[in-house]
Amino acid sequence: MATTEYQRLTSSRARSSFAVAFMARTSLWLGADHLLFVESNGYTEAYKRFYFRDIQALVVQKTQKAAIINAVLAIPLVLILPFALGTQALGLKIFLFSLAGLFALILLVNLLLGRTCRCFLRTAVQIEQLPPLDRLGRAQKVFARLRPLIAAAQGGELSPETISELMRQQASSSEAGSTVSTGNPAIPPRVDS
Amino acid sequence: MSLPVQCPKCSAWLLEGIFNQPELTPCPACGVPLQVEIFPALFRKIAPGQSGETVIVEGESGCFYHPQKKAVLPCDGCGRFLCALCDCQLNGQHFCPACLETGKTRGRIKSLDNQRTLYDSIALSLAVYPLLIFYFTVITAPMALFVAIRYWKSPPSLVHRGKIRFVVAVILALLQIAGWGILIVTLATRHRS
Numbered sequence: 001m002a003t004t005e006y007q008r009l010t011s012s013r014a015r016s017s018f019a020v021a022f023m024a025r026t027s028l029w030l031g032a033d034h035l036l037f038v039e040s041n042g043y044t045e046a047y048k049r050f051y052f053r054d055i056q057a058l059v060v061q062k063t064q065k066a067a068i069i070n071a072v073l074a075i076p077l078v079l080i081l082p083f084a085l086g087t088q089a090l091g092l093k094i095f096l097f098s099l100a101g102l103f104a105l106i107l108l109v110n111l112l113l114g115r116t117c118r119c120f121l122r123t124a125v126q127i128e129q130l131p132p133l134d135r136l137g138r139a140q141k142v143f144a145r146l147r148p149l150i151a152a153a154q155g156g157e158l159s160p161e162t163i164s165e166l167m168r169q170q171a172s173s174s175e176a177g178s179t180v181s182t183g184n185p186a187i188p189p190r191v192d193s
Numbered sequence: 194m195s196l197p198v199q200c201p202k203c204s205a206w207l208l209e210g211i212f213n214q215p216e217l218t219p220c221p222a223c224g225v226p227l228q229v230e231i232f233p234a235l236f237r238k239i240a241p242g243q244s245g246e247t248v249i250v251e252g253e254s255g256c257f258y259h260p261q262k263k264a265v266l267p268c269d270g271c272g273r274f275l276c277a278l279c280d281c282q283l284n285g286q287h288f289c290p291a292c293l294e295t296g297k298t299r300g301r302i303k304s305l306d307n308q309r310t311l312y313d314s315i316a317l318s319l320a321v322y323p324l325l326i327f328y329f330t331v332i333t334a335p336m337a338l339f340v341a342i343r344y345w346k347s348p349p350s351l352v353h354r355g356k357i358r359f360v361v362a363v364i365l366a367l368l369q370i371a372g373w374g375i376l377i378v379t380l381a382t383r384h385r386s
Contacts, residue, residue, distance in 0.1 A: 006352045029352050038352055043315055045350055046308050056235040061201045062217055062226040120201055124239060143230060154233040163212050166236045 006031050009142050010132035015039065026131045028142065033153065035121075035146065037130065048128065050121055052153035057122040058146070060139050065116040073107040114138075198229060245276030258289070268292055300348060309351065312344035313358035320365035334369035337362050 006029040015024045029036040035055075037048040077100055084096035119133040133139040151157040158166070198207045205222030207229060217226035245262035248255050254264040256276035264274035270292030281288045284304055288296065296302030319337035323329035341363045345356070 008352075027352070036352065040311075042311070043318075044308060044310050045352075047306065047351060049304065054234060055232055057198050057232065058230040059198070059201055060217070060228040118201060122198065122235075124234070140228070143228075147230060150232050156233070158213055158231060158233060160210075160213060163231065164209060167209055170236060 006036055009035075009145070010138065012040070013132040013134060015131045028130065028132045030145070030149075037128070050123065050128070052146075052150045054123045055121060055146075055150050055154075056124060057120075058143050059120040059122065060133075060136070060143070061118045061120070062136060063116045063118055065134075066110060066114070069110050070107060073103050073110065077103040077107065119143075198231065198235070200225065200227060243277035243280075245278040270296065306348075306351070309348060311350055311353075312340055312347050313349065313356065313362070316341040316344070316362035316366075317358045320362040320369070324365075324369075330369040331373055334366040334373070337366040338370070341366070 009028040009030050012025040012027045015026050023040075023042040025040045025042075027038045027040075029038060031049070033052055035050040035052070037050065039046045039048075080096050080100045080103070084093060084100055087093050087096065113135050115136040116134055117136045117139050119130040119139050121128045121130055133142055147157065198212075199205065200207060200220040200222060202225045203220060203223035205220065207227075208221050211218045211221070211227060212229050212231045214228065217228050219225065220227050245256065245259060245265075248261055248263050254274050256262040256264050256279055257273035258279050259276050262276035262278065265277050266275060266280060266287050267273065268275055268289040269286045270288050273289055275287065275289050279289055281290060281293050283293070283302065288302075293302070293305070297305040300306050316337045319333045319340060323333040341359045345359060349356070
């Protein structure tokens with residue numbers, strides 16, 4: 001049955017802020033030998049499988065989105081509160097406090113969710129952004145879960161010393177022109193045999 | 194020394210020392226905090242494609258699609274002999290291009306299944322949303338019932354469970370149809386009297 005085949009890694013998240021309106025949701029699921037990326041619009045689901053043996057790199061980039069959201073919510077909160085405290089009209093007071101409470105609640109939720117980030121998964125043929133991993137804490141938890149699985153599928157993790165050694169080997173082989181940059185940052189470099 | 198991994202923000206090639214660090218490390222070019230996990234697959238060379246050997250000895254098995262090429266193995270789907278060029282390896286199995294295409298279109302090879310229509314969600318939406326404007330249910334309730342019965346056995350979402358949406362859609366649709374039936378009978382009875 002499907003439920004035993006995949007374990008949920010992230011809850012369903014909007015692909016972007018604009019995608020909320022179109023019900024476009026994305027989520028990540030853990031399979032036996034791959035990571036399943038699900039994009040859904042509510043009526044169809046599209047799947048992308050990233051096999052552990054093919055994953056070359058996982059990249060987390062911290063972003064300022066959480067700080068910007070906090071600022072955007074804190075400014076009206078600070079502006080509304082003095083008016084709410086100062087006004088004598090009961091109806092207006094209730095309205096302003098409700099509005100301030102709403103901003104405060106969203107601010108609190110955003111603070112609790114933590115710092116924001118963008119995550120990318122790289123294989124030999126693609127670099128895929130993982131929108132469900134938009135919070136740093138969650139991304140690090142998911143990557144900590146994936147790391148041993150990917151390492152097991154590829155024969156072990158890479159220590160910094162091993163990376164140095166492999167890079168030296170690659171540098172010597174690339175002198176013969178084995179790796180060619182495609183020029184486009186969205187496309188991984190071409191590897192010629 | 195750089196690897197073919199780029200900063201997602203500035204697209205600069207990342208240098209040794211940033212990879213597989215336990216904490217976020219600033220990008221040497223733009224300073225954005227990054228955490229980059231790399232795996233042995235990054236250093237793996239891509240195996241060159243094979244074109245298939247020409248049949249030299251008379252009586253040697255030839256490929257079904259290229260009779261002049263030497264057969265190397267049979268297709269796991271149809272049993273036809275394949276040359277190295279026609280051999281498409283997928284999760285340890287070997288398929289000919291035709292079986293791969295058939296397997297994808299007919300959903301026989303599950304790992305190639307990259308899109309599914311969620312008929313249960315469609316049936317449920319047809320049963321629920323029109324309730325907002327009740328008059329529409331005279332058309333949508335039979336439609337919901339039809340979709341639920343017609344697609345009862347269709348493959349569900351890879352990651353979601355059960356047929357609960359279908360069941361709820363059928364119950365709601367039947368209730369709506371029954372409601373319309375009662376309304377029509379009541380109106381007809383009143384009209385007669």
